[in-house]
Amino acid sequence: MTTDPGPASPRSIDFNADMGESFGLYRYGADEELLPFLSSANVACGFHAGDPSVMRRTVALARQHGVAVGAHFGFPDLLGFGRRRLLASPAQVKDYVTYQIGALQAFLRAEGLPLHHVKPHGALYMMALEDEAVARAVAEATLAAEEGVQLYTIKGSAMDDAASRLGLQVVAEFFADRGYHPDGAVKMFDWTLEEAGGSAEAIGQRVVRMLLRGTVATLGGGEARVVAETVCVHSDTPGSPAIARAIRQALAAAGIPVSQCPGAHLT
Numbered sequence: 001m002t003t004d005p006g007p008a009s010p011r012s013i014d015f016n017a018d019m020g021e022s023f024g025l026y027r028y029g030a031d032e033e034l035l036p037f038l039s040s041a042n043v044a045c046g047f048h049a050g051d052p053s054v055m056r057r058t059v060a061l062a063r064q065h066g067v068a069v070g071a072h073f074g075f076p077d078l079l080g081f082g083r084r085r086l087l088a089s090p091a092q093v094k095d096y097v098t099y100q101i102g103a104l105q106a107f108l109r110a111e112g113l114p115l116h117h118v119k120p121h122g123a124l125y126m127m128a129l130e131d132e133a134v135a136r137a138v139a140e141a142t143l144a145a146e147e148g149v150q151l152y153t154i155k156g157s158a159m160d161d162a163a164s165r166l167g168l169q170v171v172a173e174f175f176a177d178r179g180y181h182p183d184g185a186v187k188m189f190d191w192t193l194e195e196a197g198g199s200a201e202a203i204g205q206r207v208v209r210m211l212l213r214g215t216v217a218t219l220g221g222g223e224a225r226v227v228a229e230t231v232c233v234h235s236d237t238p239g240s241p242a243i244a245r246a247i248r249q250a251l252a253a254a255g256i257p258v259s260q261c262p263g264a265h266l267t
Helices: 031-037 052-064 090-110 122-130 132-145 158-165 200-213 240-253
Strands: 014-019 040-044 068-073 117-120 150-153 169-175 215-217 223-225 230-232
Touching: 014 031, 014 068, 014 240, 031 052, 031 240, 040 052, 040 117, 052 068, 052 090, 068 090, 090 117, 090 132, 117 122, 117 132, 122 132, 122 150, 122 158, 132 150, 132 158, 150 158, 158 169, 200 215, 200 240
Parallel strands: 014 040, 014 230, 040 068, 068 117, 117 150, 150 169, 169 230
Antiparallel strands: 215 223
């Protein structure tokens, strides 16, 4: 999944995080600490994580911080945190996505916010990068959900292609806290922070180098070309608030502002 590098001097970059992944008595992720650094948030919709109360609180917090809200949907797999590949048909995937987006839209309406974007989670994300039928199911559900919704994914993937063919606005994503393989694929599971640079400061510099050069150092040496309009840090990554702060500081030092990806909906 390689492509040509982006512009050498990006005008701005979106900064997102997956969050709202607590549920019941289970507390997960550093949502409140992360939100001040973000321009967009991907809120879990109750299938892989999250519950109605957590969704309500997370949307309200995002509104307070002026952060755009997107639906972060996955497989119905709380036990596996949505990281297990399920044998779901494209029709089932479409229903899963429609259901979860609808749940988040209800909480967004209560706060007077639009749905800004969508982003698959875990195994569903990885399958949509590779499988054309799964990617199309996700894209079709997104298209039907709300006009002007953007889709965050990796440039050059099946998900990028399916969404673009349907006329969705695709936002290319870079994972700041994950390692990259030589072909540009992300090492999403079984990762170590050292593979992404180790320290918060190193990760911040890695993000800036990627934006300015259009490449990222890969596992085992070498570099892969990447395109990014949004950068992600996961709320459950150890030290994620410090990483987010370091990224914002590195971006500011490089003269790269953080702002929501432009589209039909802006908060």
